Amino acid sequence: MPAPRLRSRSLRKVFRKVSGGVVSLQYKKKKPKSAKCGNCGAVLKGIPRALPFRMRSMAKTKKRPERPFGGVLCSKCMREGIIDKARQYYNTSQ
Numbered sequence: 710m711p712a713p714r715l716r717s718r719s720l721r722k723v724f725r726k727v728s729g730g731v732v733s734l735q736y737k738k739k740k741p742k743s744a745k746c747g748n749c750g751a752v753l754k755g756i757p758r759a760l761p762f763r764m765r766s767m768a769k770t771k772k773r774p775e776r777p778f779g780g781v782l783c784s785k786c787m788r789e790g791i792i793d794k795a796r797q798y799y800n801t802s803q
C-alpha cells in the first residue's frame with residue numbers, strides 16, 4: 710500500500726527503470742489539459758502540454774506560434790478575424 714499522500718487520484722503512476730535494472734513505481738503530477746482556441750475551442754497546435762515549472766524554463770518561441778494571436782486563437786479563427794477587421798474598416802471608411 711502506498712503512503713497516504715500518494716493515494717491521491719490527482720497523481721499518475723509511472724513505471725520507471727531505475728539503476729540496477731529494477732522497475733519501480735513513481736508518482737508524477739498529471740499534465741495540464743491542452744490549450745484551446747478562444748473562439749472555436751479547437752486544440753491549439755504548437756503549444757506544449759507541460760507543467761508550469763517546465764513552461765517557465767522554456768523559451769517564449771517554444772511556447773506558442775509566432776503570429777498575431779498565436780497561443781490564443783487557432784490559425785483559422787485568426788485568419789477570419791483579420792479578414793473581418795479589414796472588411797469592417799473598408800465598410801466604415803467609405
Ligand SMILES: [Zn+2]
Pocket residue numbers: 746747748749750751782783784785786787
Ligand atoms: Zn478557432
